[in-house]
Amino acid sequence: MTGDGLGDFQALFERLRRFAFVVGSLDMEADDLVQEALARTLSRHRFADLDDPGRYLRTVIVRLASNGRRQAGKRRRALERLGPAAETQPTYPSDLAELERLSARDRAAVYLFVVERRSHSEIATILGCTEEASRQRVARALARLRDEMNAEAENG
Amino acid sequence: MDDLADRLTVFADRDSPRGAGAIWHAAQRAARRQRVARRSIAALTVAVLAVVAVTVAAGHRHDAVQAPASTTTTTLPLPRTTGPGSHCIAINPKHPYVTPDPGFNPLTASASELQQHHFPPKPSASDTNPYSHGQTPLQAWMKYAEGYMEGKVVQCATPSPSQEPAWVKRIGHHVHAP
16 A cells, blocks of 8 residues: 555655755755645645646745745844844855855756756746746856856866 | 756755655645645634624614614604693604694684693784794794694694793794794
8 A cells, every 4th residue: 555646756755855955945854845845735636636746846845945935034134133143054065155045946946957957948837937037047046156166166 | 067967966865864655644644734724714714704794784683673764654652741731642753743633623623622632722813912933822823733733843832821931932943844
């Protein structure tokens, strides 16, 4: 007994988890993000009824990550208003420091384009934007990451 | 581009401490809770709307009971005084004038009939001393009697000419065109 859609989900899980890891921020566990996206999906649909569950879950993950980032920003600003915070920020676990400064949607666009080799049409569907907007988003984000990589190369 | 892809892949390629199965089951439980919560909110909303609708309907019914319908004629009894000549019989909210006694016409009634119906006695035509509003006692009486017959008299008249000031005052104030 694998359950309704468990087998399909298991097949998607590793890729979804990598995607969530890149898109989510520091205070979000990739597993939690995938679980929450799956829970939201299952609360409204049967997994087997989705045309493309992978695409659907990626869309939900991006939205959850964007919301989480917005809420984290509000929390941080509220804490700053209360006084100097002694809180220590965890280090972003990537050698690409610029990645942390990109928005969740930019990260998603870059990951889908560079790693998953998706077309701009697919990226636009996942992000809920036009193809042209997806093209611009990817180009801008890649330019920022390339600048950092070039600077690294120049510094040896 | 390939360098970036490699670095992103290495960055993202981490083992899950929980595994797909655990996440799937946890998500199913959470989804069930979310569905229940959504249904509860929907039920609560419907209940609140129903209560509001019932309250509003009850308010309308209450208003309808309080306000007389425009076609209804309600006769409200006023206290009938035992003193002679009290003519306050009833007030009709739609037509707020004293209802004449059936079959009684003060203009043609005899002095005893006037007294029997507690109507002010007819003054003598020879009494030409005008009241304070300029009419003679007979003129004031006639006007009052005509107004009474037409249902234009609103309040009691003090009947006796000996109580002239109050009577004249009432006639002067209450005998008017509808």
